[in-house]
Amino acid sequence: MQPINIRELKLTDAQALLAFEADNRTWFESHIDPRDPSFYSLEGVTEHIESYLADFAAQTWHPFVIEDCRERIVGRANLKSINSPQGSAEVGYRIDQGVCGQGLATLALKRLIEEARKRWGLTQLVAYVYQGNAGSRKVVERCGFVPEQLSNGNTSRGECRFVLAL
Incomplete structure (x- = not known):
């Protein structure tokens, strides 16, 4: 795998x-819900990004954002819905199809875990993975997330909830 850089998103991106x-x-x-068509413009x-x-x-x-050695964006990763008083956040990531299978999602998720611990002082992370997304399921499990049984076996929009205690 070529060197990568994971850095904070900037307006110039x-x-x-x-x-x-x-x-x-x-x-x-x-793999995930589509964005509004208006998103796909400068x-x-x-x-x-401003939001x-x-x-x-x-x-x-x-x-x-995740950049390859040519500084081309090949992925994104986010801590979202950060709730510092409760010590929790959700994680999310997306990786360029052309570089899937090279460990970038795992590296990005490990970075999110590190930021959650060190910068934010969080104690729990949550990941939602669509049932049919075996690749993401492997990534979250590889990083220590465990599936959480929802009441009555219900899943929200066909998603499975995974939790990592930090």
Whole structure:
């Protein structure tokens, strides 16, 4: 695997992020809910980044991008719905289809775990994985998340909930 860099999202990432999202749109939509079509424009992505950075400033999100050795965005990772008083947050990530299977999702999730512990002082992380997404299930389990049994076996929108105690 080539060297990668995981860093915080910046407003100047708009063009590169649009390219990443547009190039992988069909791939992502086969695994997760589709984005609104208005997202797929420079203005839409810029608004998206501004929203994430505002949430970061409000200490409710921590957005990252994953870059390859040519500084091309090949993934994203986020701590979201950060609730410092409760010590919890959700994790999310998406990886370029062309680099799947190279361990980037695992590296990104490990980075989120590290940030949750060190920067945010969290005690629990939650991941939601669609039942048919075997790759993401392997990633979260490899990083120590365990499936949580929901009451009456119900799942929300076909998702499984995984929890990691930090």
